[in-house]
Amino acid sequence: MTSALCSCMTSVLTYETYKSVVVRSWPLGIMYRLAQLIIISYFVGYVFLYEKAYQVADTNIESSVTTKVKGFGKLDNAVMDVADYIYPPQGEGAFSIITKIIETDNQFQGRCPESEKEFNCSSNADCIQHLGSVQADGMITGECNTTAGYCEIEGWCPAEDDKVKIKPMPEFVNFTIYIKNSIRFPLFNVTRGNFNSTKDIETCKYDKIEDPFCPIFQVDYILNETRQNVTMLAEKGGEIGIIIQWRCNLDHDVNFCVPKYSFSQLDAPFQNAKLSKGYNFRFAKYYKTEDGTDYRRLHKAFAIRFDVIVTGTARKFSLIPTVINVITAVTSVGMGTVLCDLILLHCSKRAQYYKEKKYEEVSEEQINESLTPKPGSQLSVRRGNSSCNDSGAISLSTNF
Numbered sequence: 001m002t003s004a005l006c007s008c009m010t011s012v013l014t015y016e017t018y019k020s021v022v023v024r025s026w027p028l029g030i031m032y033r034l035a036q037l038i039i040i041s042y043f044v045g046y047v048f049l050y051e052k053a054y055q056v057a058d059t060n061i062e063s064s065v066t067t068k069v070k071g072f073g074k075l076d077n078a079v080m081d082v083a084d085y086i087y088p089p090q091g092e093g094a095f096s097i098i099t100k101i102i103e104t105d106n107q108f109q110g111r112c113p114e115s116e117k118e119f120n121c122s123s124n125a126d127c128i129q130h131l132g133s134v135q136a137d138g139m140i141t142g143e144c145n146t147t148a149g150y151c152e153i154e155g156w157c158p159a160e161d162d163k164v165k166i167k168p169m170p171e172f173v174n175f176t177i178y179i180k181n182s183i184r185f186p187l188f189n190v191t192r193g194n195f196n197s198t199k200d201i202e203t204c205k206y207d208k209i210e211d212p213f214c215p216i217f218q219v220d221y222i223l224n225e226t227r228q229n230v231t232m233l234a235e236k237g238g239e240i241g242i243i244i245q246w247r248c249n250l251d252h253d254v255n256f257c258v259p260k261y262s263f264s265q266l267d268a269p270f271q272n273a274k275l276s277k278g279y280n281f282r283f284a285k286y287y288k289t290e291d292g293t294d295y296r297r298l299h300k301a302f303a304i305r306f307d308v309i310v311t312g313t314a315r316k317f318s319l320i321p322t323v324i325n326v327i328t329a330v331t332s333v334g335m336g337t338v339l340c341d342l343i344l345l346h347c348s349k350r351a352q353y354y355k356e357k358k359y360e361e362v363s364e365e366q367i368n369e370s371l372t373p374k375p376g377s378q379l380s381v382r383r384g385n386s387s388c389n390d391s392g393a394i395s396l397s398t399n400f
């Protein structure tokens with residue numbers, strides 16, 4: 001019982017320290033200091049100054065976007081205003097400006113021939129293979145209308161013919177988009193708007209260099225920034241991203257927390273796709289005849305879809321990441337030793353010699369030798385008769 005206690009006490013009440021081997025070598029010394037220098041400059045330059053590791057970041061941005069488009073255009077001799085060409089009309093962060101509409105008037109429920117070329121036929125057999133097709137404008141009945149030369153469908157008739165040539169509205173390039181964006185960084189409770197409400201913005205126009213904080217964008221400018229072919233875009237439609245980026249360093253004045261706008265063509269990966277090129281969608285307006293039969297007017301709209309995408313990070317000094325990173329930096333300086341040890345003990349010519357110096361092997365004989373007391377020696381390895389077991393390391397006990 002007492003021996004166990006004693007054993008426990010001695011194993012707790014010991015202090016182990018490491019013995020150092022000093023290698024007086026110029027090349028190795030230079031390499032060691034160089035390695036330390038690289039590690040220190042990595043931490044100071046990259047981790048602290050560039051990545052700002054002393055700050056805590058909030059990427060969880062809360063954002064709200066409303067938009068308003070203004071301008072008039074002419075499509076098919078009719079003047080179009082905002083209510084005609086904006087879809088959906090609520091002023092959301094994602095909206096479409098319609099540049100071209102193919103209208104199919106007076107569609108009633110019934111049976112009529114298809115208009116698509118792939119549904120041409122000369123006998124019913126040609127149509128039976130199309131039964132259940134989702135490409136048709138209605139449900140294929142399996143019968144061939146030989147006078148028209150097309151398969152018959154059941155659905156809204158007459159079938160839409162979207163091959164008609166319509167000149168798109170050219171004035172859309174002069175439309176302006178007003179974007180109101182308010183954000184909040186919940187971690188720091190910081191709220192910002194994308195323009196200063198005390199400023200007069202009514203007549204301003206966004207320009208990357210001249211007026212980078214104006215929230216009114218001309219479509220022309222955006223298309224030019226994304227290097228779009230305007231003719232093609234008006235004809236087929238497209239998707240454009242308006243990216244609002246907030247990068248705020250809240251260690252500075254909060255008035256420096258301002259948005260940065262950029263534009264991108266979101267459908268760029270599908271430029272050469274065969275199917276569904278551009279952007280279009282259909283919607284219908286429904287009416288009733290006097291006798292109560294429903295009919296509708298179908299619109300196939302080609303539009304430029306704008307997506308306002310808000311991203312952001314705010315950063316502010318915080319003690320915890322600073323302390324953690326300082327400790328990491330200090331610890332990492334020791335990596336130099338690992339590198340130099342590797343070279344010293346494995347790659348140098350006298351590796352064996354250094355190994356012998358670094359890793360001292362103690363044999364029984366040496367212990368026996370040192371047990372014979374030498375007068376004047378302060379240090380001695382004692383091998384007492386104590387009942388305590390050592391951890392295996394040599395115990396150096398100082399004779400105070």
Ligand SMILES: *[C@@H]1O[C@H](CO)[C@@H](O)[C@H](O)[C@H]1NC(C)=O
Pocket residue numbers: 117120121122123126
């Ligand atoms: C459909 O039209 C194509 C040419 O446009 C023709 O080659 C084909 O024979 C026609 N199919 C039928 C079943 O009439």
Ligand SMILES: *[C@@H]1O[C@H](CO)[C@@H](O)[C@H](O)[C@H]1NC(C)=O
Pocket residue numbers: 112113145146147148
């Ligand atoms: C074929 O279609 C035409 C309209 O394009 C229609 O007047 C005619 O009645 C149809 N014929 C048959 C047999 O359904």
Ligand SMILES: *[C@@H]1O[C@H](CO)[C@@H](O)[C@H](O)[C@H]1NC(C)=O
Pocket residue numbers: 170171172173174
């Ligand atoms: C856009 O506006 C400018 C003048 O502000 C005008 O010269 C130009 O013709 C307009 N573009 C279109 C397509 O209407």
Ligand SMILES: *[C@@H]1O[C@H](CO)[C@@H](O)[C@H](O)[C@H]1NC(C)=O
Pocket residue numbers: 189
């Ligand atoms: C956030 O800041 C506003 C003032 O800017 C203050 O009224 C509100 O109480 C703060 N909210 C929290 C959770 O601190």
Ligand SMILES: *[C@@H]1O[C@H](CO)[C@@H](O)[C@H](O)[C@H]1NC(C)=O
Pocket residue numbers: 196197198199255
């Ligand atoms: C708006 O701008 C004025 C001066 O340009 C500045 O003093 C004020 O703090 C700004 N307000 C906001 C909310 O940024």
Ligand SMILES: *[C@@H]1O[C@H](CO)[C@@H](O)[C@H](O)[C@H]1NC(C)=O
Pocket residue numbers: 220221224225
């Ligand atoms: C379009 O961009 C080019 C450079 O990218 C510039 O030279 C040109 O003036 C711009 N046009 C308009 C209308 O902004």
Ligand SMILES: *[C@@H]1O[C@H](CO)[C@@H](O)[C@H](O)[C@H]1NC(C)=O
Pocket residue numbers: 229230231232
């Ligand atoms: C845009 O595309 C149309 C049709 O593909 C082409 O005729 C026109 O030259 C293109 N314009 C530019 C500026 O590339």
Ligand SMILES: *[C@@H]1O[C@H](CO)[C@@H](O)[C@H](O)[C@H]1NC(C)=O
Pocket residue numbers: 364365368
């Ligand atoms: C060390 O000394 C012990 C007795 O103290 C002896 O039994 C042992 O053989 C010695 N070992 C060597 C390697 O001389």
Ligand SMILES: *[C@@H]1O[C@H](CO)[C@@H](O)[C@H](O)[C@H]1NC(C)=O
Pocket residue numbers: 383384385
């Ligand atoms: C250890 O103690 C025993 C008696 O308990 C004694 O005979 C022996 O000589 C001691 N050995 C040493 C190395 O002190």
Ligand SMILES: *[C@@H]1O[C@H](CO)[C@@H](O)[C@H](O)[C@H]1NC(C)=O
Pocket residue numbers: 386387388389
């Ligand atoms: C040391 O421990 C071993 C096994 O753990 C035991 O056999 C031996 O007697 C112990 N020696 C002393 C001096 O307590």
